[in-house]
Amino acid sequence: MPDAIVAEGLVKRYGDVVALDGMDLAVPEGTVFGLLGPNGAGKTTTVRILTTLLKPDAGHARVAGFDVVRDVRPLxxxxxxxxxxxxxxxxxxxxENLEMVGRLYHLGTGRAKQRARELLERFDxxxxxxxxxxxxxxxxxxRLDLAGALVADPxxxxxxxxxxxxxxxxxASLWDVISELVAEGTTVLLTTQYMDEADRLADRIAVVDHGHVIALGTADQLKDQVGGDRIELSLTSAADLATATxxxxxxxxxxxxxxxxxxxxTIPVTGGAAALTSALGRLAAERIDVxxxxxxxxxxxxxFLTLTGHETDGKIKETVR
Amino acid sequence: MNALQIAVADGMTIAKRNALKIRRAPDLLGGVVMLPIVFVLLFGYIFGSMIDIPGMTYGEYMLPGIFVMTIVTSAQITGYTLTLDLQKGVFDRFRTLPMSSSAVLTGQTVSDVIMNLTSLVTMAVVGLVVGWRIHTSPFEAALGFLLLLFFSYAFSWVTATVALALRTPEIFNNVATIVSLPLVFLSNAFADSTRLPGPLKVVAEWNPVSTLIQAARELFGNTSPAMPAPGAWPLQHAVPVSLLWTLLLLAVFAPLATRLYKRSVSR
Incomplete structure (x- = not known):
């Protein structure tokens, strides 16, 4: 399958701030690609370059076969x-909102009106x-904004x-609509800070941090990459927590x-139940209440936590490496 | 469709959108119809009772000034609307469409001309009620209104440029007020500028707003031989100089605003 979206080495700086630092992407036709990352990771900047709103400082990208800098209008x-x-x-x-968008795609007045009604019906x-x-x-x-993006059946x-x-x-209702679109063959690039959203919608996920991709794969591949099981413990005091760590x-x-x-x-482990038993044994030996x-x-x-060391919603948890 | 046809069609689409917005938004409509009425009555009666204009009533003297003041202040709506659209991501949407890149601004400025026409007609009617009269031929009077509208169109591009450079509605409003107040009041709008003290007099006489007001007075016949003749060169050739100002503003600010628009993205 050819790639509908290709980006190679995209760089974007705002003064001293590097928003994108060598972003590479390849999205095969008819798939959903999720860009997952915290605020400020470079997700929106990537989308803005791919949708011709911004010009990259370095690197190049093609969408539907058109260069994002040279072929702006056809893209x-x-x-x-x-x-x-x-x-x-x-x-x-x-x-009226959708008709206006239809006219700006130059569908013609009649077709713009008709398309607006179709989309309004489809989006309930x-x-x-x-x-x-x-x-x-x-x-x-x-839903109306999404309908606006679909006016020209891109x-x-x-x-x-x-x-x-x-x-x-x-x-949930927006997710259903997006799933339907994909079933019809539309290529989707989705940015999100929600894991469940990426898990539910994306065929492949790129984890983005500090302006470049730090991990890439299906949701399952990414989970495997982090390792197997995790033990979650709830203790009763900060002192116990330190000892247990x-x-x-x-x-x-x-x-x-x-x-x-x-x-x-939370402790990433291998060995499942045996590891849990062993952990509880060690805690009991230290007389720690669990x-x-x-x-x-x-x-x-x-x-996400393992790869970036910080949480997606901006909260930073203490990470002992 | 060729590029020009696309630009015109897209501009019309955007102008239609803005016209619908003005009709539906009571706050905008208030600015277009109510504010000008208040201007005419308020300034007419307050200044009219204090300022004596030799050879004619104050209402006759003042109305061209009110016309221009309204044009200058309502051009701020252009800028304000643009900053709102920019902030809300409407421009991001427009800029991902295969539309003409000049259409958003031409559409906005054209719909503002329609808005200004509404304001001018409203003020003229209220003016006629309170004693303003046109003393020239219908042709000259029509020329007067056309000149005002043409200037308002050019001035919309100025506020569009400022708005796209400043980006946020709050900052734009502050700057626009700080700039437009002296522009209107350091002029011959409400009082004879020849009576101002030295440096202020020079500023007022060379202020393009004064030139336009003088041009409107001449074209509507709201001048009097009893008034001291304006000494400054632009006021002596008010109509052609106003036209020059308008063309100059358009030539400078239309490309500037378009360039800023092409680079604008919401943050």
Whole structure:
């Protein structure tokens, strides 16, 4: 399968700040590619370069076969983009918003109107079609914004944090829509800070930090990369936590994460139940009270923590390496 | 479609969007219709009771000044709207569309001309009620309104440039107020600028706003032989100099604003 999106060595600087530092990407046609990373990792900058909003300082990229710097106009005719903020006009109705986008894609007035109605129906906005967007809920706005990205039926779609700030129900309904699109063959590049979103939607995931890709693979590959199981312990005091961290360090196959406020710790291990038994034995020998103990498979959160040393939602946990 | 046809069609699409917005947004409509009425009545009665203009009523003298003041202040709506669109990511959407890159700004400035036309008609009607009269031929009067509209169009490009450079609505509003107040009041809008003290007089006489007001007064016939003749060169040739100013503003600021737009992204 040819690649719908290719980026090689993209660099973007803002003064002294390096937003992108050698970003490489390859997204095969008809797949969903997830860019996962914390705020400031370079996800949005990448999308802005690929959608021709910004020019890279170095490197090059092609989308649907068009160069992002040299073939701006034809490239724009082959992409749809939906941003973090729903870029819809409050004073216009849902239908007027979509018709305007259709006319700006030069579909012609009749076709623009028809396409607007089709999309409103598909996104479950028919009832609200002739009301000003002002009265829409956050979820409705995002759906309308996404509909705007689909007006010209683009083969490549960019979704920059499509569900940030939405309630769980609105997120789930947006996820369904995105899944449907992919089933129809659209190539999607999705940025997100939510693991579950990447897990649910993306065929392949690139973990991004400090402006470049630090890990790449399917969700399962990334989880395997982090190692096998993890022991989660809940203790009763900070002193115990410190002792336990020292005591259990030999068992860990990666970094041990501790949460000093909740007296909790996570230890990546191999060997499953045997490792848990061994850990509990060591803690008992040190007379440490264990409030709760458990064994679980890694999640993408763990992948992220292990790879970047910080959490996705901006909270920094203490990491003992 | 060729590039020009696309540019015109896209500009019309954006202008239509803005026109719909003005019709639906009560705050914008207030700025377009209510504010000019308040200007005419307030300035007419307050200054009219204090300032004596030889050879004519104050209402006649003042209205061209109010016309220009309204044009200058309502051009700020252009800039303000643009900063809002920029902030909300509307420009990001537009810039990922295969549309003409000049269309967003031409559409915005064209719809502002429609808005200014509405304001001018409103003020003219209220003016006629409170005693303003046109003393020239219909042709000259029409030329007066056209000159005002043409200048307002050019001035919208100035505020568009400033808005795209400053980016945020709050900063834009502050700067626009700080700049536009002296521009309007250090002029011949409300009082005879020849009576101002030395340096202020020079500023007022060379202020393009004064030139435009003088041009409007001449084209509407709101001048009086009893008034001292303006000494400064631009005021002696007010109509052609106003036209020159308008062309100069367009030539400088239309390309500048378009360049800023092409590089603008929300942050």
């Amino acid at each position: 724009r005719a082959h992409i749809g983009a939906s941003g973090q903020y729903a870029a819809v006009d409050d004073h216009l109705t849902g239908a 906005l028919t009832e609200a079609a002739d009301r000003p967007v002002q009265g829409y809920s956050g979820g409705m706005r995002r 083969p490549v779609l960019f979704l920059d944090e499509p569900t940030t700030g939405l309630d769980p129900r609105a997120r 020292r005591t259990l360090a030999p068992l860990a196959v990666g970094s041990v994460q501790t949460d000093t406020a909740a007296f909790r710790m 409030r709760d103990a458990g064994l679980r498979r890694p999640t993408l959160d763990d992948v």
